[in-house]
Amino acid sequence: MNNLLQVKNLYLRIKSNKKSEVLRNINFEIKKSEVVSLIGESGSGKSLTALSIIRLLEKSCKIVNGEIKFLDKDLLQIEEKEMRKIRKKDISMIFQEPMRSLNPVMSIRDQLLESYDDYKDKNIDSKIIQNLISVGINDANRVINLYPHQLSGGMKQRVMIAMAISCKPKLLIADEPTTSLDVTIQKQVLDLLLELKEKLNMAILFITHDLAVASQISDRIIVMKNGTIIENNQSKEFFIKPKDEYSKSLLESSFYSRKLKENISLPNENILNIKNLRVYFKEKNTMFSRNESYIKAVDDVSFSMKPGSIHSIVGESGSGKTTIAKAIMGLTHITSGHIEILNQDIAALNKSNMRNFRKFYQMIFQDPFSSLNPRMRVGNIIKEGLCFLKPQLNKTETNNLVEDVIKSVGLDVDSLYKYPHEFSGGQRQRIAIARVLVLEPKLLVCDEPTSSLDVTVQKQVLDLLMDIQNRVQISYLFISHDIKLISNISDTISVMYKGKIVESGKTSDIINNTKNNYTKNLLKSVPQIKN
Amino acid sequence: MNTEKSYSSPFSSYLYSKETMKLENNKEKRDYPKLLYKGNHNKYYKDNTKNILFTSLLSILKSFIFIFFIYILFFRKYILRKNSFLLPFKNNKTLLLSLSTMIIILLLLYDLGTQYYVLGTDKVGEDVLYKSIKSIRTGILIGTLTTIVMLPFAIFLGIFAGYIGGYVDDIIQYVYTTLNSIPSVLLIASAILMLQVYMSNNPLEFENIYERADLRLFFLCMILGLTSWTGLCRLLRGESMKLREVEYVQASYTFGLKKISIIVRHIIPNIMHIVIITVVLDFSALVLAEAVLSYVNIGVDPTTYSWGNMINAARLEMSREPIVWWSLFSAFLFMFILVLFANLFSDVVREAFDPRASKNYE
Numbered sequence: 001m002n003n004l005l006q007v008k009n010l011y012l013r014i015k016s017n018k019k020s021e022v023l024r025n026i027n028f029e030i031k032k033s034e035v036v037s038l039i040g041e042s043g044s045g046k047s048l049t050a051l052s053i054i055r056l057l058e059k060s061c062k063i064v065n066g067e068i069k070f071l072d073k074d075l076l077q078i079e080e081k082e083m084r085k086i087r088k089k090d091i092s093m094i095f096q097e098p099m100r101s102l103n104p105v106m107s108i109r110d111q112l113l114e115s116y117d118d119y120k121d122k123n124i125d126s127k128i129i130q131n132l133i134s135v136g137i138n139d140a141n142r143v144i145n146l147y148p149h150q151l152s153g154g155m156k157q158r159v160m161i162a163m164a165i166s167c168k169p170k171l172l173i174a175d176e177p178t179t180s181l182d183v184t185i186q187k188q189v190l191d192l193l194l195e196l197k198e199k200l201n202m203a204i205l206f207i208t209h210d211l212a213v214a215s216q217i218s219d220r221i222i223v224m225k226n227g228t229i230i231e232n233n234q235s236k237e238f239f240i241k242p243k244d245e246y247s248k249s250l251l252e253s254s255f256y257s258r259k260l261k262e263n264i265s266l267p268n269e270n271i272l273n274i275k276n277l278r279v280y281f282k283e284k285n286t287m288f289s290r291n292e293s294y295i296k297a298v299d300d301v302s303f304s305m306k307p308g309s310i311h312s313i314v315g316e317s318g319s320g321k322t323t324i325a326k327a328i329m330g331l332t333h334i335t336s337g338h339i340e341i342l343n344q345d346i347a348a349l350n351k352s353n354m355r356n357f358r359k360f361y362q363m364i365f366q367d368p369f370s371s372l373n374p375r376m377r378v379g380n381i382i383k384e385g386l387c388f389l390k391p392q393l394n395k396t397e398t399n400n401l402v403e404d405v406i407k408s409v410g411l412d413v414d415s416l417y418k419y420p421h422e423f424s425g426g427q428r429q430r431i432a433i434a435r436v437l438v439l440e441p442k443l444l445v446c447d448e449p450t451s452s453l454d455v456t457v458q459k460q461v462l463d464l465l466m467d468i469q470n471r472v473q474i475s476y477l478f479i480s481h482d483i484k485l486i487s488n489i490s491d492t493i494s495v496m497y498k499g500k501i502v503e504s505g506k507t508s509d510i511i512n513n514t515k516n517n518y519t520k521n522l523l524k525s526v527p528q529i530k531n
Numbered sequence: 532m533n534t535e536k537s538y539s540s541p542f543s544s545y546l547y548s549k550e551t552m553k554l555e556n557n558k559e560k561r562d563y564p565k566l567l568y569k570g571n572h573n574k575y576y577k578d579n580t581k582n583i584l585f586t587s588l589l590s591i592l593k594s595f596i597f598i599f600f601i602y603i604l605f606f607r608k609y610i611l612r613k614n615s616f617l618l619p620f621k622n623n624k625t626l627l628l629s630l631s632t633m634i635i636i637l638l639l640l641y642d643l644g645t646q647y648y649v650l651g652t653d654k655v656g657e658d659v660l661y662k663s664i665k666s667i668r669t670g671i672l673i674g675t676l677t678t679i680v681m682l683p684f685a686i687f688l689g690i691f692a693g694y695i696g697g698y699v700d701d702i703i704q705y706v707y708t709t710l711n712s713i714p715s716v717l718l719i720a721s722a723i724l725m726l727q728v729y730m731s732n733n734p735l736e737f738e739n740i741y742e743r744a745d746l747r748l749f750f751l752c753m754i755l756g757l758t759s760w761t762g763l764c765r766l767l768r769g770e771s772m773k774l775r776e777v778e779y780v781q782a783s784y785t786f787g788l789k790k791i792s793i794i795v796r797h798i799i800p801n802i803m804h805i806v807i808i809t810v811v812l813d814f815s816a817l818v819l820a821e822a823v824l825s826y827v828n829i830g831v832d833p834t835t836y837s838w839g840n841m842i843n844a845a846r847l848e849m850s851r852e853p854i855v856w857w858s859l860f861s862a863f864l865f866m867f868i869l870v871l872f873a874n875l876f877s878d879v880v881r882e883a884f885d886p887r888a889s890k891n892y893e
Contacts, residue, residue: 329785355787363785371778375800375886384796385786419886435782 003069004171004203005030005053010066012048012057012227021064023048023227030171035197035204037214037235039250040224041454042425046207049224050173053205054091055083070171088117092164096176098156102148108132108159109144115166134199135162136192153317154185158192165196172197173205178213182316182481187525190217209454211254212484212527215239223247239529253459254529255488269343270304271443271475272311272328277301277337279323297323299499301337305475305492307442312478312486312507314522315496321479324496325447328477329363330354341443359389362436366448368428372420379416382406382435389439405438406431409464426457430464437468445477450485462489484526487511495519533568535648535656538848538855542583542647544570547855569658570647583643590642594634601630651857654844663861665836670869673752673821673831674814680756681763681813686806688760689767690794694775703768707761715758720829722754723747744832751824751831755817763809770802804881811877815870822866838862 010026023045030036038046051057053068055075068075070090075083095101102111112128113119121127125144132140135158148156157177164172174193178186194217197204208214214221214235221238223231223246231244242248278301280294298320305311313321326332328339330346339346341361349357362385365371372381382402386393393401403413409430420428429449436444446465450458466489468474480486486493487507494504495518503516514520538547545563552560565571575589576582605621620626640660643649650659692703730743737743774780780797788796818838824830825839826846833840841862848855 326781329781331781331784358785358787363782365778365782367778371782373779373783373797373801376796384783384788388786388788388792421887432782439786 002031003029004032004034004071005205006069007049007053008067008069010049010052010068011064012045012052013062013064015060015062021227022061023052026066026229028222028229028232030203030205032170033197033201033203034220035194035206035218036220036222037206037208037218038222038224039208039211039214041209041456043226044224045227046224047175050093050175050205050207054087054093054173056093088115089167090169091171091173092167092169093173093175094157094160094164094177096179098153098160098180099148101160102156104148107145107147108151111148111159112144112163112166115163131162131166132159135159135165135196136188137162152185153181154188157181157185157189161189161192161196165200165202168200169202171203171205173207175207176209177206179208179210183483183527184316184521184525186213187527190527193217210527211239211250211455212529215529216527223250250455251529253455269307270340271307271342272477273304273338273340273343274324274328275302275338275340277324277327277339278335279320279327279332280335296499298327301496301499301501303494303501303504305477307475308469308473309492310469310476310478310490311492311494312480312490313494313496314480314483314486316481316522318498319496320499321481321496322447325363325445325477325479328361328445355389359385359439360441361443361445362439362441363445363447364429364432364436364449367452368425368432369452371432372428374420376419377416378406378418378420378423378431381420381431382416382438385435385439401438405434408468409434409437424457425453426460429453429457429461433461433464433468440472441474443475443477445479447479448481449478451480451482483522484528495522535566535568535652536564537652537654537656539566539570539648539652539656540855541649541651541857542570542579543651544579547853566648569645572646574646583647586642586646587639590638591635593642594631594638597634597638598627598631601627650861651855653841653855653858654848659841659858659861662836662841663838663865666838666841666862667865667869669748669831669835669837670818670821670866672748673755674817674873676749676752677756677759677817678810678814680753681760682806682810684757684760685763685767685809686799689764690771690798690802692764693768693771694790694794694798696772696775700768703764707764710758711761713758716824716827716829718758719751719754719824720827723751723829726750740832740834744835747832748835751821755820759813759817763806763813766805766809767802770805771798774798774801803884807877807881807884811873814873818866818870822862838866 006029007026010023011021012023013021026045026049028036038049040046048057048061052061052063053070053075057063063076066076070086073082073086075086078086109125109128112131113124116124116127118124128144129140132143137143137155137158143151143155143159148159151159160177172193177193178189181189190213193204193206196202204217206214206217218235221231221233221235222229223242223244225246231238231242231247233243238247239251242251277298278296279298280296282294301320301324303311313324315321323332327334328341334347341357344357346354346357372378376384379402382405383398386398386401402416406413406416411427411430411434415423415427415431420431423431433449449465450461453461462485465476469476476490478486478490487510490507492505493507493510494501495510495516496502497518503510503514503519510519511523514523536546539545540547544566546566548563549561550564552562552564554560573579573582575585605617605623605627640649644658644660648658648660650663653659653662688703688707692700726747730737730746737746774797780793783793783797821830821837822839822842825837826843828843830839831837841858845855845859845862848858
């Protein structure tokens with residue numbers, strides 16, 4: 001008996017949807033101390049599968065058929081009381097968002113205490129400290145008295161892992177445990193998981209949408225789509241020769257690249273010139289106390305970009321890359337420095353000239369779910385910019401422009417009369433692109449335009465952006481944390497760390513022979529698909 | 532309006548207390564006197580119970596005729612013209628159900644109300660049903676007028692505080708925190724007392740008691756409105772602070788929209804659901820507050836028909852023996868129904884204006 005967990009013929013249905021099951025015919029098994037990755041896009045049912053194993057499904061979900069065997073026990077048949085014991089001893093789970101899975105009003109010690117049976121033991125503190133040290137928190141003596149908000153994201157995830165392994169589980173379910181973390185921390189967490197797996201001899205069910213992460217950690221890969229398993233393959237074979245078409249397209253999407261125009265002569269003038277930009281935020285002060293300490297979000301940043309090129313700013317969260325984008329768009333005040341667009345210092349423009357000038361540079365936001373007003377029809381959303389930035393157009397001209405642009409981003413004219421919530425994430429990002437494209441800007445600031453999208457959709461949106469660049473003269477300023485993606489699409493790169501640009505130059509120079517230690521570290525941490 | 536002498540219980544033919552009556556042969560007798568205007572004019576049967584049952588049956592039959600017409604209008608094909616404004620209601624079962632209930636209750640009340648005092652009479656012999664219905668006006672007036680007074684304060688100050696921030700925010704916050712910490716009953720009481728002093732010092736300015744009563748009602752609405760905007764203002768401040776950072780607001784800023792157009796186009800539509808819910812909750816609270824204020828004699832004028840005054844009067848009615856329960860009961864019933872339906876109505880309105888929740892109407 002080699003199997004730790006066996007899922008057989010699992011069918012799951014959501015009560016409001018009577019027509020079809022959300023999960024159909026799920027069959028797989030996990031052997032002892034094996035790492036299995038569940039891969040799929042959002043809505044493919046990978047999280048539901050995991051939740052049905054640990055029986056944490058919402059009440060609206062109902063398992064219609066199937067059995068989940070864990071060490072000869074059918075988890076779907078046993079009493080809740082017994083299930084609780086299993087959750088306590090044998091199966092643990094790590095959730096995606098470490099910020100939300102820790103209780104903000106409990107100290108780390110109290111949170112960890114919950115996962116022990118012998119919490120009345122006098123030596124429990126030393127046990128907790130041992131446990132925290134084993135997940136790589138070295139100053140555990142200090143950490144156990146802290147509260148979650150005093151820890152960084154990576155530390156919180158370590159605490160979560162410590163909670164999960166405190167009972168030495170036989171199976172650890174990790175639901176996208178690294179998605180909200182920076183790459184360097186992601187690598188640390190992945191290494192930690194692998195190390196713990198060896199030490200505790202436990203199996204891991206790893207849920208992710210990122211193929212590269214999966215290839216780093218797993219022995220076996222299971223691909224899910226629309227609630228069914230499409231492929232179940234050994235990791236080594238999968239990345240060399242996937243059996244299924246969909247798996248192939250997933251694999252291709254994660255190798256996105258654009259053909260770089262070689263040796264084109266770029267004009268001498270710059271479309272964007274940033275000189276000694278500083279954006280400082282005052283630390284919170286109340287009405288009566290003047291507190292003159294600052295957070296240096298952007299500190300003495302200078303770079304420039306050529307028309308028709310793609311420049312990328314890459315950095316981890318908190319490095320100040322989004323603040324630069326906001327400073328360019330005028331969404332945040334500038335402490336000092338100059339921003340020149342088309343050789344025009346935008347700080348020197350007065351209000352009405354500024355309004356006219358805005359049509360030359362526009363922005364695409366990260367989250368297409370919050371960048372479109374839910375109470376406006378798509379047509380009105382696209383028209384908004386036109387009405388304010390090109391008021392000389394009459395009604396029919398505006399309507400024609402809007403219809404043209406919605407077709408050019410690959411949507412029907414019908415969609416102009418719909419509301420944003422009727423579209424998927426990718427379609428919404430297309431609408432957001434259409435909204436700025438209709439103004440014919442010269443510079444487009446893209447703030448992580450694809451990071452909240454699935455890989456295949458990501459590819460489509462990037463294709464669209466590249467296609468637009470081939471049609472019209474436009475420059476992109478990409479802002480991203482994903483150095484792998486950036487290195488495939490951009491002409492020049494600036495690497496940011498803690499508000500400063502640590503390195504700037506041509507993509508090939510930076511990727512292939514960087515001199516900077518931070519960039520080296522960043523490049524090393526990026527998960528690569530092992531072949 | 533014809534009034535009886537004093538209390539009589541619902542559907543009764545006699546007064547509620549015994550009186551000494553002179554008989555024809557000059558003898559005196561102590562008994563329950565007959566009611567003068569209603570309760571002794573049975574249309575169909577002499578026996579009250581039989582007559583009530585028959586009248587109810589008849590009026591229900593009558594209402595079914597109406598309901599049948601409504602059914603034909605909304606549920607048969609080809610009756611409604613294509614451009615008729617009633618078309619959206621076609622085949623709407625909820626509409627049929629609520630209209631039918633309304634028709635049945637109204638006809639029942641009408642048919643029974645012409646023959647009996649359905650909810651009895653009060654101390655001065657007035658029909659309690661009539662009083663309760665008249666009180667709806669006062670309740671709704673206080674609810675809506677106060678809301679209208681309070682809404683502009685709440686919406687404008689809330690959005691300005693949240694969206695503009697900085698010193699504007701500080702000032703508005705201090706204003707409403709200060710206002711909130713004044714005990715509102717004391718404030719209302721002092722305002723009403725001030726008005727009463729003014730009215731008794733200048734009796735010539737008011738031609739009759741109705742004018743005084745109206746002025747007092749209006750004053751009450753104003754002072755309630757001035758004290759009750761703080762809650763909604765605080766909610767809206769928080770929400771617009773959140774919306775200020777949302778990406779679609781930032782996107783429209785990069786389109787060069789002025790602050791005021793961002794507020795009108797993006798912020799106001801997205802806080803409307805909070806406004807609607809709070810307004811209705813406040814409306815209900817105000818209807819109930821009127822009752823409380825009248826109970827402590829600082830509400831509407833005692834001559835105004837209002838549930839608060841009815842409840843105030845019930846204080847004495849409940850302490851006599853045998854007790855008079857119907858005034859309090861009908862004030863409670865009417866208030867309950869109004870507040871419940873205001874809440875249900877607001878839910879539907881909010882849903883109808885939310886593009887994510889509304890069903891397809893095409």
